[in-house]
Amino acid sequence: MEKKIRVLVAKPGLDGHDRGAKVIASAFRDAGMEVIYTGLRQTPEMIVEAALQEDVDVIAISILSGAHMTVFPRVVDLMKQKELKNVLLTGGGVIPQEEISELAVQGVGKLFGPGTPTTEPIEYIKEWVAKNRP
Secondary structure (H helix, E strand, C coil): CCCCCEEEEECECCCCCCHHHHHHHHHHHHCCCEEEECCCCECHHHHHHHHHHHCCCEEEEEECCCCHHHHHHHHHHHHHHCCCCCCEEEEEECCCHHHHHHHHHCCCCCEECCCCCCHHHHHHHHHHHHHHCC
């Protein structure tokens, strides 16, 4: 039996809007993934520590606060420090295209904006895990 994809869905910072995170967590679960939802107001340190403890394949960050250019690079740095390899960092929120491109250069996977069908991140994660899981 194939190991299920394990996804940590995290909501960093002071942003209290978690409807999107809950919708995507449910969609991931319905697609057969194991989902760990950290809840609101997580720090990058808390997110990476939870990812380590839960042995996840994917960290999916939902961010609407505008702090994406701080949060994502910090999570990337912590993942490197903790040697969290073969883990996809992805997410979604209101992020301008030029900043999505800049984050991609720093090691962040594909990011999804509001209104994206849930099938898109699901397929992206499945394809990434199929290619990158050791």
